[in-house]
Amino acid sequence: MALLEVKELTKHFGGLTAVGDVSLELNEGELVGLIGPNGAGKTTLFNLLTGVYEPSEGSVTLDGNLLNGKKPYTIASLGLSRTFQNIRLFKNMTVIENVLVGMENKRRSHLLASFLRLPQFYANESDLRQKALALLKIFNLEDKAETLAKNLPYGQQRRLEIVRALATEPKILFLDEPAAGMNPQETAELTGLIRQIKEEFDITIMLIEHDMSLVMDVTERIYVLEYGRLIAEGTPEEIKTNKRVIEAYLGGEA
Numbered sequence: 001m002a003l004l005e006v007k008e009l010t011k012h013f014g015g016l017t018a019v020g021d022v023s024l025e026l027n028e029g030e031l032v033g034l035i036g037p038n039g040a041g042k043t044t045l046f047n048l049l050t051g052v053y054e055p056s057e058g059s060v061t062l063d064g065n066l067l068n069g070k071k072p073y074t075i076a077s078l079g080l081s082r083t084f085q086n087i088r089l090f091k092n093m094t095v096i097e098n099v100l101v102g103m104e105n106k107r108r109s110h111l112l113a114s115f116l117r118l119p120q121f122y123a124n125e126s127d128l129r130q131k132a133l134a135l136l137k138i139f140n141l142e143d144k145a146e147t148l149a150k151n152l153p154y155g156q157q158r159r160l161e162i163v164r165a166l167a168t169e170p171k172i173l174f175l176d177e178p179a180a181g182m183n184p185q186e187t188a189e190l191t192g193l194i195r196q197i198k199e200e201f202d203i204t205i206m207l208i209e210h211d212m213s214l215v216m217d218v219t220e221r222i223y224v225l226e227y228g229r230l231i232a233e234g235t236p237e238e239i240k241t242n243k244r245v246i247e248a249y250l251g252g253e254a
């Protein structure tokens with residue numbers, strides 16, 4: 001059984017079918033791309049999978065458990081984590097505080113212990129900080145731990161978003177256009193980072209990205225959406241030469 005199973009998923013906005021009859025699967029440990037021209041329904045699909053929107057029809061199951069109707073925080077606690085197209089960091093908090101917020105739902109400390117500031121509260125606090133620092137180190141952000149998120153350069157803010165999403169220890173990480181707005185050097189660093197996440201963390205990744213060379217470079221399998229419908233699925237090599245996909249992209253640019 002696949003880790004995530006999406007069956008005949010549909011979302012209407014009034015008369016517009018933003019996602020129509022989409023069925024797909026994510027297997028454990030896979031790095032899968034989701035591409036398509038502007039307005040194809042990619043972000044709407046992520047919003048359906050992470051509980052931001054409720055589907056009009058169809059189902060999403062994680063490890064056999066139905067996710068339909070569950071709230072985003074419940075879905076997050078079940079192991080689905082994401083980043084957003086527009087950076088959503090707590091800009092006036094430090095880098096490490098942003099990561100600690102990501103870890104919040106994994107916090108083991110008992111509420112009473114934290115109110116009373118009992119020793120186990122401090123033990124847990126410092127455990128979490130150590131863990132957050134270790135994560136930041138992997139992504140070369142350790143020396144920025146006490147910097148306010150808003151003072152990081154753009155590429156590092158995007159990286160921090162990924163670290164924060166990883167801090168929830170997800171089974172599946174959804175990345176929504178992580179290279180948007182990045183310069184070529186930042187994009188190259190990101191490519192390395194995505195590979196590193198795949199190697200060092202035991203997770204499944206789905207990636208929306210307009211930067212074709214990035215998608216073709218890092219993913220193992222790609223789904224293509226156009227006008228809310230899946231028009232192709234295959235390896236990067238298959239997708240590159242797929243006539244229907246080429247038409248969709250040329251049509252989009254015409």
Ligand SMILES: Nc1ncnc2c1ncn2[C@@H]1O[C@H](COP(=O)(O)OP(=O)(O)OP(=O)(O)O)[C@@H](O)[C@H]1O
Binds near residue numbers: 037040
């Ligand atoms: N909340 C909403 N209300 C109404 N229409 C919406 C809403 N969200 C998205 N849409 C419409 O649904 C369609 C799909 O949009 P979506 O943002 O999912 O596409 P996308 O593939 O992510 O596009 P892009 O690559 O430009 O980010 C578009 O026509 C969009 O205008």
